[in-house]
Each structure stands twice: as structure tokens, then as C-alpha cells.
Amino acid sequence: MSTTTASNQSFFKLFIALVGSIALVASGILVAQISHAPLAHAAQCKGRWNNLTWKDGPSINNGVFTSRNGFAIATFDWEADANAQKGDTIELELPQQLTTAEQAPFNLYDEANGNVIVARGSWSGKKLTITVSEFADQKFNVRGKAEVALKWDHSKITPSVGFDGDLQFTGCNSNGTLKGKIGPLGPGGSTHDNQKVGTYSGWNQDAQGYVTQWSIGVSAVDTNNQPISVTDTAPDGWKFICDGTKNGGYSPVAVQTFVNRQPVVHQVMTSDGNVQAGTYYNVTGVAHEALPQGHGFYFHCTPEKITVNFNYGIHPSVGPIIQVKAVSPQRPTPGSVITNTAEIGGKPYVGQVFIPRQGGSGTGETGGFTVKKLVQGVSTEKEFNFHYECHPKAGSTPAAKTGDVKVKHNQVVHVGDLDKGLTCTITETDASVDGLNPTTRWTVDGMPTESVSIETRHKHESAIDVVAVNRFAPPVTPPVTPSAIPSATPPAPEPKVGGFKVKKEITGNAAEKFTNHTFTFTYTCGDKTGELTITGAGEAQGPQDIPVGTICTISEKEVAVSEGINWVHTIAPSASVTISETDPQSVTVTNTFTKAEPKTGTFKVKKEITGNASADFSNRVFTFDYTCGDKTGELTITGAGEAQGPQDIPVGTQCTIVERPVTDLNAHAWTATYQPTDGITITEGQQPTLTVTNTFTKPEPKTGNFTVKKELTGNAAENFNNHTFTFTYTCGAQTGELKITGAGEIPGPGNIPAGTECTVVEKQITVPAGVTWTHNINPTQPVTIRENETALVKVTNTFTTTPPAPGSSDNGRWWIFLISIPLLGGLISPLLPLLSSTPTPTQNVLAETPQAHSQHTQPQKGLPKTPQPAPHTQPKKGLANTGANTSIILFWALISMLLGLTFITTRKKKQH
The missing domain is CATH 2.60.40 (Immunoglobulin-like)
Structure with a gap:
């Protein structure tokens, strides 16, 4: 079954793998169940692959794949058989420890024309099949490069051991080995740090989109048994899955905890040590498992945001894992990075998912034929015209092509740019010289023929295909009469013999590569055949006992040349010589080896920065990795600007440029978009530009x-x-x-x-x-x-x-005044009768005073305790006694009022 199907069928199994790795302070592990398809029989393969290697990247350490949950890019060369046709395949089988990180099919485009598909790659389990297109029907030497994204298949690795060793790749009579190493998978504990990790799953049929899975590890170490909340907002262009029908009927979200090193799903251990279930809100369509209802946590799920509240805290001995899935209807750009930030207890934790990249390129070559002209019997500088018509043979798809070429005596002309699968007929339109018409003899590959019909050939095959020999007859000699014949027959003369030699010349800008090469020639002289060899430029002597008049045909065997070098050979004055009794006939075989200077170009990377936090990154140095065929390197741009790529990239090369992730975000969110989205192709005379836009946003302050x-x-x-x-x-x-x-x-x-x-x-x-x-x-x-x-x-x-405190200046005067009133009364009262102008009756003053104040003073010594009444006397004329008492009372009342008013007035002034 596919990776997507396995993920949908057992979300519980997915949790066990992902959570176990987080417990080891790693990331969540995606268990991808991939069926192991059997190898195709070698006879079905129409090609081979080689040069398997890891491509340098963040998952590769000194040539070893070491990332536990990331992916690595494996690259290799592939080549189709010479007789491969549309639909033929080449296969590569992964080792059991690995699986593909991206199941989607991909195309391999022509290096010279990025719109032409050379082959297609597709996955079935762990088997990659490269199927050639009709391109193989049209071109020679079809070949290319491919790269695929691979990750660990944790279901095939012993968890307690991990893996350290060789990874064996097989298929189509080819094999290769890469190095890999990861430690034990866990679980190794129940706690972990706060963190967020993600894994890209690719296309999911149930979700009808491309899925990433996020794991949020929550640590309880610093929570002090207090409630804690976790929130996560879906990245731009993505939606969280809350509907179980989009996850095979299983819950697309979950909280899981390791208790006693065993996974417990949909439960959490609260701060009091009790394992309790939680409650999910807005999670629907779950048919294949029961979601509990409890108070251990409250999980709110919406497509835009998830919130998990642990209202009763988390026990410090365990840490829960929150699992969510997000889906996007658009396939993420291969090689891009998805960044997402979760908040745990109000603090941000950034997770990233790297989108795997796979693809490659292909190429092929055109063929053609050569025409050589030989003129015998006359000497001429005329250019002879040859017409050719090429049509696709049955079952082939190349386009028909016709044309004309002009060839002089002893000249070879090559007709190229003809696709594979064409059958060409060649005719000479005017062979006359000075009114004389020759007889024409044709040879194809040294074999005589009445007419010419050949198939196009690859340029590395025998170059001289067609030779047209025009023989102009000498003047007719009169016949000899019988009378002239001698009567006696002379003895037969000794047969005359001769020979030939071959001279080798090497030219061209790649000639130095063949100075020590041994060239082989074959000759046919009547019934005599053989071979000659020459090392480098030199000569070789043929046999010298060939009867005079014998025609010898000399040909050179094909020279194997490396990729990028063209080989053309000519034989002068002709590939056929007639043995004479004079000096040995000599033919010169010239090989021209040329290496075409490749047309090159370059590219440019343009950096743009947007978002409400763009100013914070205006002076940051951004780094880009580029891959153009076998050329790799890096470019840097400070802030918004441009960078120039290398100048010597062959035209037609497809370049992939990827920006390295920005990690020092400081709670900012970062996204990267590429335009164009599918890379760039180097073109002659132009400078394609890749625009990389970074959007930096910072959340509104809380x-x-x-x-x-x-x-x-x-x-x-x-x-x-x-x-x-x-x-x-x-x-x-x-x-x-x-x-x-x-x-x-x-x-x-x-x-x-x-x-x-x-x-x-x-x-x-x-x-x-x-x-x-x-x-x-x-x-x-x-x-x-x-x-x-x-x-x-x-x-x-x-x-x-508060009342004035005792001892203040006002209080002293107040109490002095109160105490002074009775004292003053006692002193002044006896004096008042003396001050009066009206005589008063004689009376006993000492006897009255004690009576008036008997309640306020003690009895005086020597006086009787009870006052004695005065002797009754006849009053004298004047005021009565009663009138005198009233005056005294009024006098004291007046004095008291004056003093009171004075005191009150003084108090009020002091208060204000």
C-alpha cells in the first residue's frame, strides 16, 4: 500500500513513531508502510543506471545520510539501450531501510528544450520506474540524470538498534551503495523540551490535497503545576484537518502521553498524577475510534487554528505530544520550506518542513549520413548535386525531411540533424561533365548497390555511408583484325603484382587525445582480405603481391570517442584503389576529432523582502544553493538585492536554486516564494532571473x-x-x-x-x-x-x-481661664460693696462667704460647721440686700461672656 494509505489507516501507529522520537529530543517519526514490490526481470529493462551518490544537503554528513526524520537527495545517471523505444523502462529498487519522501510522478525534460519530455519517473512502493517517451524513437544515445528524495523507513529498522551501514540499491543489472546512519529510534523517555517538528506526507486521497503532519511537544518542567495553553495557527495556504473523513475515518488530531514509557492516546497525566482523558471540540467524521470525554485537556480544532488547554496542569514526569495535520490544495514548491510557529505557554516555538525535490533531465543526439564523390576518367572541379528524401519508417514518429547537397570530386559531405528512425533515398541529379555522361556505381558501407536507401545513423557510427563513383569511358580503340593475330601463341607472361599503403593523419581541436590511439583498417583486394593497424599518425604497408588491376577497398573501423567529441574520417583520393605495377598505391585516411565549444550562459537571483517585519531583515545576509547540471555552488545577497550566477553554464542546463532557511526569526514568521516556480533553464544570449520573495511578519504585540x-x-x-x-x-x-x-x-x-x-x-x-x-x-x-x-x-x-493633644498652647489658656473664674469671683466679690455709691447694711462678710461657697470649699478652721444666722436688725434706708446680689451676678456674667468670645475668636484664627 502507499505511504498515504498507511498513514490514513493507522493514525495511532503514526503517533507511536513520531512521539517516541520527540522523547529523545528529536522530531516526530512518520511510519510509512510501503509495500515491497518485486524486481522486474532483467530482460524487461531497456537500459541501466550508475554513478549513484548522495547530493550534499542538510541531511548529509560527510557523505552519510544521518538525519533521523529529514530527507536526502540521491542522484544517478541513466541510459537507454540503443534499440529502446517509447514505453521501454529502466528500474531502480530502493533498499529496505529507505522509502521515497515524495510519491508523486515526475518528468525528465530535454536539456536543450525544456518543454520536451525525455522520460517520466514514477513510484510503485520502493521501485522507481523511468519510462522513455517517443523521444527515444527520434534520438540516438538517449540518457540523462535523475534525483529523488528519500527518507528512512522506520518500520524496517530495529528501534533499539537504529542503522549504521551500506544501503544497497539494485535494478536492471545495475547496483549501487550509499552510506546511512541513525541511532536508536526510542522511546527513550517520557519527557522532552518544548518543541515543534513537521513531516511532509505528499498527496493524500482522503484529504484531497497535500498533507504535512505537525508534532508539538509540551514540557511540564517549568509550569509549576499551573494551567498551560498551546495554540497553533495554520501556515498561509494550509488548513488544519478537523474532519475524520479526510483521514480515513480516524481522528486527524490527538494528544498523546508516554506513561511508564508506553504511549497513551487521547489522555494526559495532570499535575496531581492522575491520567485523565480530554475532550475534543469540532472534531467530526471519526468512525473507526472512540473519542473520550474528560477534563484532562480541552482540544479546540478549526481549519485556521487549534487551541489545547491543560486546565489542571501537566505532571512534570511526562510531557504530552499534540498531533495535527494540515492540508493544502496546491503542491508545495519542491525544495521550499514551510515554517510554522506554535505558542506554548505564550512563548513561540518554530517548526519547519522541507519539501522534497525530485526530477532530472535527459538528452539525445541526432544522426545522418555522408556522401562521397569520386570521378574517374576526367578531371573536373564541378560540384555534383545530390538530392535526398527521408521518411519515417513504420512505427517511428520523427518528421520527414528532404534536401540537396553539393559534392566535388574526392570530397565528403555530412548530412546531419536527422532524427533516428528515418529511411533516406539518395539520387544524383546531374552527373555530366562537358557533355559526357558517366556510368555511376554506388556503394553503401563498401557494398555495391544499384540504388541508395539507408537509415539514419548515429554520428559515432561509421561515417562514410554512400560513395558515388562516376566513371567516364576512355576513347574506343579499333578492334584488331584476325590477320594481325600472330600465328604462333607466345608464352604467357609472368603476372605483374603491386601493393598499397595506408597513411594516417589526425586533425581537429581534440586530436591530442588520440595521438596514442591504435586505429584499425580493413582491406579487400579481390579474394584477399586483412587488417592493418596504425598508432597515432603514421603509415602501414599493405600486401605487395596483389595482381595488377585488382581493385582494393580500404575502410577504417569505428573509433570509440567520449561524450562531447565528434569523429569524422575521410579517405583520399578514394576508398578504392587499383593496383598498378608502379609505386604502391597510397591512400590517406584523415580523422578529424572536434570538441565543440559549448555555448554557455548564466542566471541571476533577485531578492525581495516584504511584510510588516521586513525592516528587521533589511541588512541580513541570505544564502542560496544552486545546482546546474553537475555544477553546484552558493550565492549570497544582503537584504533586497541581486546576485550573479557563474558565467560558464552550458546552454540548455536546468538550474535549481533554493534559499537556505532563515532560522534566526526571533518570533517572526517567514515564507519564501519563487518565481518562476519550476526553476530556470540557461538560454543563449539571455540571463534568466529567479525572483525569491521573503515575507517576514511579526505578530501584533500582546x-x-x-x-x-x-x-x-x-x-x-x-x-x-x-x-x-x-x-x-x-x-x-x-x-x-x-x-x-x-x-x-x-x-x-x-x-x-x-x-x-x-x-x-x-x-x-x-x-x-x-x-x-x-x-x-x-x-x-x-x-x-x-x-x-x-x-x-x-x-x-x-x-x-483628632482633639488637640494635652500641653498645647490653646489648651493651657483654656483651662487656666476655667479655673480662674471662681478664684476671681472670690477675690472681687468682697470689694464690690466698697465700690458701690449706695450704702449697704452692715453684715458679717466672713459669715456670708463660706455660705455662698459651701459646696466648693472646705470649712475654715475655727469657724462653726453650721453657719449661724445674723442678728436680726432693722434695715436702714437705701437699696435692699436683694438688689446688691443681682448686680454681682450680672457683673460676672458679663466678664465670662467677654472672656469666652475672646477665646473662641483666638481659636478660629489659629485654625485657619
């Missing part, structure tokens, strides 16, 4: 506020209801003032970053004498601002009045 509440208490509080109280505040670098009149509330400035500590201070106020002022601020300063919360700062003022 803010809060505070409120100052004023309360007035005490027996003098009402005197301050209209008083304006002033407060100063300091929140980080932000300062200001707030004012409240009487009792009331006033909010702070607002939008204060969460976590900021604010200090509120009330300014001192002045109160009247006799009033006491105290104030109290609750809570104790400073206060910490919380996200989306308003902290309350309560300021209470107490105003009280």
Missing part, C-alpha cells in the same frame, strides 16, 4: 492595561470629595500622569506590552492642621501587565481629625 481606583475613607473624607489627586506611572520606558477628582476610577494609557511591570505612585497632598492623611496601594507595586487583561490598582486615602 498588550494589556491597568486601572487606578480611588477610594476616600475617614471622618474627614467628605472634605476632600472635590480634591484632585495626581498619580504618576512608569511602565518600562513609558511614563505619564493620571488625575482623579474625589473618589473614582481612571484607566491607564492602554496597549502596554504584556509582561511589562508598571509602578503607580500617588503625589503627596497638603491637609489642614488637625487632619491626618494616610494612603494604601493594593496590590503592592509593581504590577505585571497580562495579555488582554486590565490590572486593578486600588488607592485608598484615609482622612481623620
Whole structure:
């Protein structure tokens, strides 16, 4: 079954692999169940592959694949058989420890024309099949390069051991070995750090999109048994899966915990040590498992955001793993990076998923034929015209082609740019010279023929295909009459013999590569045949006992040349010589070896930066890795700018440029887009440009506020209801003032970053004498601002009045006055009768005084305890006794009022 199907069928198994790796401070492991398809029989293969190697990247360490959950790029060369046709295949089988990171099929495009598909790659389990297109029917020497993204198949690796060794690749009579090494898979523990990791799964039929799986590890070490919340927002272009019908009927989300090193799904151990189930909200379509209802956690799922609340904390001995899946309808750009940030307890944790890249290229070559002209019997510089018509043979697809070529005596002309699978007929249109018509003899590959019909050949095959020999007859000699014949027959003369030699010449800009090469020639002289060899440029002597008049045909065997070198040979004056009795006939075989200077070009990378945090990265150095055929390297750009690629990239090469991930985000979000999205192809005279746009965004700051509440208490509080109280505040670098009149509330400035500590201070106020002022601020300063919360700062003022303390100046005078009144009365009363102008009756003063103050003074010594009445006497003329008493009372009342008013007036002035 496919990777996608296995993932859908057992989400529980997926959790076990992913969570176990996080427990070892690694990343979640995706268990991909891939069926092991049998190797195709070698007879079915129409080609081979070789040069298997790891491509340098973040998963490769000194040529060894070491990334536990990442993927690595393997590259290799492939070549189709010479007789391969459309639909023929080449296969590569992965080792059991590996599987493909991307199941999607891919195309291998022509290096010279990026719109032409040379072959197609497809996966079936662990078998990669490269199927050649009709390109193989049209071109010679079809071959190319391929690269595939591979990852570990953890189901084929012993968890407690891991893997360290050779990875064996097989298929189509080919084999290769790569190195790989990973440690034990775990589980190795129950706790882990806060972290987020992701894995790309590729196309998912149920989800109808491309799926990434994210694992969020939550640590309880620093939570102090307090509630903790986890939130995650889907990356741009992606949606979280909350519907189980898009995950094979299983829950697309889950919380899992390792308890006693065993996985427990949909449960968590709370801070009190109890294992409790949680509750999922908005998770639908789950048919193949039961979702519990509990209070261990609350999982809210929406396509845009997931939130998991652990309201009862997490036990520090275990750490839960939150598993979610996200889907995108658009296939991510191969080689790109998806970045996602989860918040655990309000702190950001960034996870990245690298999108695997696979593809490659192909190429092929055209063929043709050669025409050589020989003229015998006359000498001429005429150019002879040959017409050719080429049509596809049955079952072939190349386009028909016709043309004309002109050839002089002893000249060879090559007709090229003809596709494979064409049958060409060649005719000579005008062979006459000075009115004479020759007889024409044709040979194809040294064999005589009446007409010419040949198939196009590869340029590395025998180059001289067609030879047209025009023989012009000499003048006719009169016949000899019988009378002239001698009567006697002379003895037969000894047969005359001769020979030939072959001279070798080497030319061309690649001639130096063949100076020590041994060239082989074959000759046919009547019934005599043989071979000659020449090393480098030189000569070889043929047999010298060939009867005069014999025609010898000399040909050169094909010379094997390396890729990129063209070989053309000519034989002068002709490949056929007639043996004479004079000097040995000589033929010169010239080989021309040329290596075409490749046409080259370059490319440019343009960097653009957008987003609300773009200014934070305007001076950052960005690094790009490029691969152009077998040429690799890196470019750097500071901020928004441009970088020039190398100048010597062959035209037609497809280049892949990938930006290295930006890791120092400091809680920013980062995305990278490429235009064009499918790489660039080097073209002659142009400079293709790849524009890489980075979008940096920072989340809106989390803010809060505070409120100052004023309360007035005490027996003098009402005197301050209209008083304006002033407060100063300091929140980080932000300062200001707030004012409240009487009792009331006033909010702070607002939008204060969460976590900021604010200090509120009330300014001192002045109160009247006799009033006491105290104030109290609750809570104790400073206060910490919380996200989306308003902290309350309560300021209470107490105003009280108290009686004057003993010993003050006013109190002294008051009590002196009160004490002095009876004393003054006792002193002044006896004097009043003396001051009166009206005579008063004689009376016993000493006897009256004690009577009047009997309740306020002790009896005087020598006086009777009970006053004795005065002797009754006849009153004299004048005021009665009663009138004198009334005057005294009025006098003292007046004195008392004056003194009281004076005292009260003095007190009021002092108070104000």
C-alpha cells in the first residue's frame, strides 16, 4: 500500500513513531508502510543506471545520510539501450531501510528544450520506474540524470538498534551503495523540551490535497503545576484537518502521553498524577475510534487554528505530544520550506518542513549520413548535386525531411540533424561533365548497390555511408583484325603484382587525445582480405603481391570517442584503389576529432523582502544553493538585492536554486516564494532571473492595561470629595500622569506590552492642621501587565481629625481661664460693696462667704460647721440686700461672656 494509505489507516501507529522520537529530543517519526514490490526481470529493462551518490544537503554528513526524520537527495545517471523505444523502462529498487519522501510522478525534460519530455519517473512502493517517451524513437544515445528524495523507513529498522551501514540499491543489472546512519529510534523517555517538528506526507486521497503532519511537544518542567495553553495557527495556504473523513475515518488530531514509557492516546497525566482523558471540540467524521470525554485537556480544532488547554496542569514526569495535520490544495514548491510557529505557554516555538525535490533531465543526439564523390576518367572541379528524401519508417514518429547537397570530386559531405528512425533515398541529379555522361556505381558501407536507401545513423557510427563513383569511358580503340593475330601463341607472361599503403593523419581541436590511439583498417583486394593497424599518425604497408588491376577497398573501423567529441574520417583520393605495377598505391585516411565549444550562459537571483517585519531583515545576509547540471555552488545577497550566477553554464542546463532557511526569526514568521516556480533553464544570449520573495511578519504585540481606583475613607473624607489627586506611572520606558477628582476610577494609557511591570505612585497632598492623611496601594507595586487583561490598582486615602493633644498652647489658656473664674469671683466679690455709691447694711462678710461657697470649699478652721444666722436688725434706708446680689451676678456674667468670645475668636484664627 502507499505511504498515504498507511498513514490514513493507522493514525495511532503514526503517533507511536513520531512521539517516541520527540522523547529523545528529536522530531516526530512518520511510519510509512510501503509495500515491497518485486524486481522486474532483467530482460524487461531497456537500459541501466550508475554513478549513484548522495547530493550534499542538510541531511548529509560527510557523505552519510544521518538525519533521523529529514530527507536526502540521491542522484544517478541513466541510459537507454540503443534499440529502446517509447514505453521501454529502466528500474531502480530502493533498499529496505529507505522509502521515497515524495510519491508523486515526475518528468525528465530535454536539456536543450525544456518543454520536451525525455522520460517520466514514477513510484510503485520502493521501485522507481523511468519510462522513455517517443523521444527515444527520434534520438540516438538517449540518457540523462535523475534525483529523488528519500527518507528512512522506520518500520524496517530495529528501534533499539537504529542503522549504521551500506544501503544497497539494485535494478536492471545495475547496483549501487550509499552510506546511512541513525541511532536508536526510542522511546527513550517520557519527557522532552518544548518543541515543534513537521513531516511532509505528499498527496493524500482522503484529504484531497497535500498533507504535512505537525508534532508539538509540551514540557511540564517549568509550569509549576499551573494551567498551560498551546495554540497553533495554520501556515498561509494550509488548513488544519478537523474532519475524520479526510483521514480515513480516524481522528486527524490527538494528544498523546508516554506513561511508564508506553504511549497513551487521547489522555494526559495532570499535575496531581492522575491520567485523565480530554475532550475534543469540532472534531467530526471519526468512525473507526472512540473519542473520550474528560477534563484532562480541552482540544479546540478549526481549519485556521487549534487551541489545547491543560486546565489542571501537566505532571512534570511526562510531557504530552499534540498531533495535527494540515492540508493544502496546491503542491508545495519542491525544495521550499514551510515554517510554522506554535505558542506554548505564550512563548513561540518554530517548526519547519522541507519539501522534497525530485526530477532530472535527459538528452539525445541526432544522426545522418555522408556522401562521397569520386570521378574517374576526367578531371573536373564541378560540384555534383545530390538530392535526398527521408521518411519515417513504420512505427517511428520523427518528421520527414528532404534536401540537396553539393559534392566535388574526392570530397565528403555530412548530412546531419536527422532524427533516428528515418529511411533516406539518395539520387544524383546531374552527373555530366562537358557533355559526357558517366556510368555511376554506388556503394553503401563498401557494398555495391544499384540504388541508395539507408537509415539514419548515429554520428559515432561509421561515417562514410554512400560513395558515388562516376566513371567516364576512355576513347574506343579499333578492334584488331584476325590477320594481325600472330600465328604462333607466345608464352604467357609472368603476372605483374603491386601493393598499397595506408597513411594516417589526425586533425581537429581534440586530436591530442588520440595521438596514442591504435586505429584499425580493413582491406579487400579481390579474394584477399586483412587488417592493418596504425598508432597515432603514421603509415602501414599493405600486401605487395596483389595482381595488377585488382581493385582494393580500404575502410577504417569505428573509433570509440567520449561524450562531447565528434569523429569524422575521410579517405583520399578514394576508398578504392587499383593496383598498378608502379609505386604502391597510397591512400590517406584523415580523422578529424572536434570538441565543440559549448555555448554557455548564466542566471541571476533577485531578492525581495516584504511584510510588516521586513525592516528587521533589511541588512541580513541570505544564502542560496544552486545546482546546474553537475555544477553546484552558493550565492549570497544582503537584504533586497541581486546576485550573479557563474558565467560558464552550458546552454540548455536546468538550474535549481533554493534559499537556505532563515532560522534566526526571533518570533517572526517567514515564507519564501519563487518565481518562476519550476526553476530556470540557461538560454543563449539571455540571463534568466529567479525572483525569491521573503515575507517576514511579526505578530501584533500582546498588550494589556491597568486601572487606578480611588477610594476616600475617614471622618474627614467628605472634605476632600472635590480634591484632585495626581498619580504618576512608569511602565518600562513609558511614563505619564493620571488625575482623579474625589473618589473614582481612571484607566491607564492602554496597549502596554504584556509582561511589562508598571509602578503607580500617588503625589503627596497638603491637609489642614488637625487632619491626618494616610494612603494604601493594593496590590503592592509593581504590577505585571497580562495579555488582554486590565490590572486593578486600588488607592485608598484615609482622612481623620483628632482633639488637640494635652500641653498645647490653646489648651493651657483654656483651662487656666476655667479655673480662674471662681478664684476671681472670690477675690472681687468682697470689694464690690466698697465700690458701690449706695450704702449697704452692715453684715458679717466672713459669715456670708463660706455660705455662698459651701459646696466648693472646705470649712475654715475655727469657724462653726453650721453657719449661724445674723442678728436680726432693722434695715436702714437705701437699696435692699436683694438688689446688691443681682448686680454681682450680672457683673460676672458679663466678664465670662467677654472672656469666652475672646477665646473662641483666638481659636478660629489659629485654625485657619
